[in-house]
Amino acid sequence: MPLFMALIGDWRFWVIVTLAGAIGFGWVQTKRLGWCQANQEALQTEFDTFKAQVAAQGEIAQQKANQQAAADKLRKEREDANHKATVALLNQRISSLRHDADSSGRYLLPAAAAGSNRPDLACFDRADFERASRGVLGELRAIADQGDAATVGLDAARAWAQGR
Numbered sequence: 001m002p003l004f005m006a007l008i009g010d011w012r013f014w015v016i017v018t019l020a021g022a023i024g025f026g027w028v029q030t031k032r033l034g035w036c037q038a039n040q041e042a043l044q045t046e047f048d049t050f051k052a053q054v055a056a057q058g059e060i061a062q063q064k065a066n067q068q069a070a071a072d073k074l075r076k077e078r079e080d081a082n083h084k085a086t087v088a089l090l091n092q093r094i095s096s097l098r099h100d101a102d103s104s105g106r107y108l109l110p111a112a113a114a115g116s117n118r119p120d121l122a123c124f125d126r127a128d129f130e131r132a133s134r135g136v137l138g139e140l141r142a143i144a145d146q147g148d149a150a151t152v153g154l155d156a157a158r159a160w161a162q163g164r
Helices: 003-010 012-104 128-163
Strands: none
Touching: 012 128
């Protein structure tokens, strides 16, 4: 014990203990830093692999999305052309039917009775009634045309959506 007490009181002892501690601390830090660097390199490699996989999956998904968009665009163009042709055919048929009805010479009112004193009267003025009824009929036809076009458009949209 007296040797130990003598060493504790000597400044050289403390210098040696301090140097030994510093060397030990440096050795531990060097080992720890080496492990961290190795671990960092492994993590960086793993992260780079992950990034490459995500980029590849992203490119594949983008290609699929582009293909789907191109297919949708082609299908839309085809359905639009089909819709346009159907509306044109519908309008042609309606126009033909209306022309036939208008040019048949039939009137909305029956002809006046053969023995009538005034064939131009039938409780109201025939010309005014014809003009008013044709106006109402024209408005009803316009509404029916809009409904027909909307029905054809809805059918085209349904066909496009089912084809998707």
